[in-house]
Amino acid sequence: MLEYVGKIRDIARRLLSENKVDVVIGFRQGTIPMMSEPAVVSRPEDVDELYWDYNCGINLTNYLTKRTDRIGVVAKGCDSRNIVTHIVENQIKREQLYIIGVPCHGMIDRSRILAALDGQEPTAVVVNDTEIVVTGPGFERKFNRQEYLQNNCATCIHRNPVVYDELVAEKVEEQKLDDRYADVKKIEAMSPDEKWAFFDKILAPCLRCYACRNACPLCYCPTCFVDESRPQWLGKSIDPTDVRTFHFLRAYHCAGRCTDCGACERACPVNIPVRLLTKKLNMDVEDLYGFEPGMVPDVRPPLDVYRPDDPGGFIK
Amino acid sequence: MSEWEPKITAFLCNWCSYGAADLAGIGRMQHTPAHRVIRVPCSGRISPKFILAAFRRGVDGIWVSG
Amino acid sequence: MMKGLLEYMGTEPGRLHFSWISSAESTKFVEVANTVAEEVKALGPAKHFIKEKAEVA
Numbered sequence: 001m002l003e004y005v006g007k008i009r010d011i012a013r014r015l016l017s018e019n020k021v022d023v024v025i026g027f028r029q030g031t032i033p034m035m036s037e038p039a040v041v042s043r044p045e046d047v048d049e050l051y052w053d054y055n056c057g058i059n060l061t062n063y064l065t066k067r068t069d070r071i072g073v074v075a076k077g078c079d080s081r082n083i084v085t086h087i088v089e090n091q092i093k094r095e096q097l098y099i100i101g102v103p104c105h106g107m108i109d110r111s112r113i114l115a116a117l118d119g120q121e122p123t124a125v126v127v128n129d130t131e132i133v134v135t136g137p138g139f140e141r142k143f144n145r146q147e148y149l150q151n152n153c154a155t156c157i158h159r160n161p162v163v164y165d166e167l168v169a170e171k172v173e174e175q176k177l178d179d180r181y182a183d184v185k186k187i188e189a190m191s192p193d194e195k196w197a198f199f200d201k202i203l204a205p206c207l208r209c210y211a212c213r214n215a216c217p218l219c220y221c222p223t224c225f226v227d228e229s230r231p232q233w234l235g236k237s238i239d240p241t242d243v244r245t246f247h248f249l250r251a252y253h254c255a256g257r258c259t260d261c262g263a264c265e266r267a268c269p270v271n272i273p274v275r276l277l278t279k280k281l282n283m284d285v286e287d288l289y290g291f292e293p294g295m296v297p298d299v300r301p302p303l304d305v306y307r308p309d310d311p312g313g314f315i316k
Numbered sequence: 317m318s319e320w321e322p323k324i325t326a327f328l329c330n331w332c333s334y335g336a337a338d339l340a341g342i343g344r345m346q347h348t349p350a351h352r353v354i355r356v357p358c359s360g361r362i363s364p365k366f367i368l369a370a371f372r373r374g375v376d377g378i379w380v381s382g
Numbered sequence: 383m384m385k386g387l388l389e390y391m392g393t394e395p396g397r398l399h400f401s402w403i404s405s406a407e408s409t410k411f412v413e414v415a416n417t418v419a420e421e422v423k424a425l426g427p428a429k430h431f432i433k434e435k436a437e438v439a
Contacts, residue, residue: 192394196430225365233365234372245368252364316401316414322422326415335405340412347412348419367398371430377422381401381414 004052004102007168008074011100015072016044021098024072025063026050033125033134034110038063050074054127057107057150059263061085061217064092071097076104078152078261080161081294082217085257088300091220094163101164103172106153107262108132111271113148117141152262152275155180162295181283183276199244205270206243208236212274215267218254225249251277256285256301259294322376326351327366329359333381351379358382393430396421 012024028039028049036055040063041047052074060073061082075083080101086092108127113134122136132143146154157180160171179185187195210226213219225233226246234245251274258278265275285291288311289302302310328334334355340347352375356362359382370378399418403410 196393231369233369241372245372248368249364314400316399316417320423320427322419322427324419324422332405333401333403333411336403336408336411339405339408343408345408345412347415350419350422351415371393371397371428374428376425376428377397377399377418379399379401379415379418381399381403 002053004168005050008052008100008102009047009050011166011168012041012047012050012072013044015098016041016047020070021072022069024050024074024100025060026074026100027052027056027058027060029053030055033122034108034113052102054105054108054132054145055110057153057262057266058215059217059261062215062263064097065217065220066091067096069096072100073097074100074102075161075164076102077156077158077160077162078104078259080163081158081259082261084163084294084297085259085301086217087297089257094297098166099161099164101161101167103161103167103169104153104156104159105172106149106156106159107266108145109148109150110266113143116143150262150266151273152260152265156260158259158295163297181279184280184283187276187280200240202272202276203240203243203247206238206247206272207270208238208243208246209269211267211269212264212272213250215263216254217261217263218257219250225253247274247277250274251281254278255281256289256291256303257293258282322350323352323374324350324377324379325370325375326353326379326381327356327359327362328353329382330355330357332359350377394425396425397428 008026012026015021015024023040023042024047025038025040027036029051030037034055036051036053036058038058038060039049041049056076059082060075060079064071064073064083064086073079073083080099083092083097083099087094113132117134117136120136120139122134124135126133127145130145132145132148134141134143155177157174157177159174161167187198190198213224226236233249235242258281260275260279260282262275264278265273268274282293285293285302291302293301328337334353337353359380362380367378367380399421401414403414
């Protein structure tokens with residue numbers, strides 16, 4: 001993974017000094033372990049800020065929306081699919097972008113590691129091929145890397161970028177999975193009352209901070225439905241009905257567009273598995289329309305177009 | 317009113333189902349009084365927000381018809 | 383899709399109906415209207431998704 005860093009810096013330096021792009025958007029090391037943060041670099045002498053590790057789960061496509069300059073962007077598999085979605089939805093032009101593709105090995109799940117540390121403060125985290133070694137004052141813990149991947153990375157089947165101008169390394173082997181939607185199917189098997197209770201429990205801690213919405217590259221509406229006041233679709237309280245309406249509509253707005261990048265879940269401060277909702281819709285889109293978002297440019301998402309053979313089984 | 321009757325919000329398209337409802341009225345056909353009709357210019361106008369808004373205000377069922 | 387997610391989150395199937403009726407099909411209208419009402423009636427009053435507290439703008 002660390003060999004990517006040099007390559008990313010080299011490419012960024014070349015692009016900036018040859019004036020191919022105005023800025024390069026990538027990651028830099030965060031101030032605390034396991035918190036790599038987005039970085040925008042505009043001068044060749046600053047490219048050594050750029051970094052890459054197992055904590056770059058934030059989706060950088062979020063920073064491209066409606067930009068007008070020429071941008072070099074570091075993109076892993078899911079980022080590149082969101083870039084395609086952005087191009088399809090006219091949020092950015094392909095000609096503006098120089099996509100530095102990063103074959104991804106999956107990001108590690110910071111919140112689960114912190115939970116396992118049980119309040120101990122990590123000061124250094126080193127990840128090798130199989131293990132995550134966490135050290136802090138007076139302790140050292142080892143975690144299996146595959147086990148502590150973010151859930152969406154563990155079920156990811158598009159680790160390699162789908163569009164890129166340059167790759168930093170050879171493509172990685174894609175995962176072969178038996179059933180990516182096992183968790184969704186488990187919920188589907190419940191009775192309506194069980195489902196209702198299940199989601200009540202899951203959504204109970206929600207504070208309506210909208211971190212999931214803000215982290216999502218799909219959520220770029222000038223006025224979000226939660227902020228609309230004429231008419232006001234839902235209250236701003238943490239009343240369970242309001243919380244549920246918010247999560248329902250947030251997920252629904254991503255239907256047929258979500259690439260399961262996991263940015264929403266990663267951003268949630270109270271660890272709500274919000275992906276359970278978007279994943280259900282992903283599964284339905286795949287089943288009903290045979291569509292996977294962000295794979296092919298120039299194909300509009302299925303809920304955006306009408307075709308005579310659209311499934312209409314629900315209509316009487 | 318001994319028996320409970322559901323309240324159903326019916327979103328009807330001006331040109332299709334609303335016309336059908338009108339015709340049913342002209343033909344003096346008997347049907348359930350459970351529906352509260354909202355006439356929309358086109359059923360393509362129905363947004364998921366409308367459906368949730370109706371549920372949130374306590375209707376028992378929703379019927380969207382084009 | 384919308385119906386799918388509603389049911390996924392615990393709303394009973396049969397609370398939300400879609401249909402397609404031409405303006406000449408008054409008989410179909412009456413038929414569907416009655417079926418919808420019956421199905422909802424069979425489910426009983428809605429328990430979920432209702433905002434209990436008063437809306438404050």
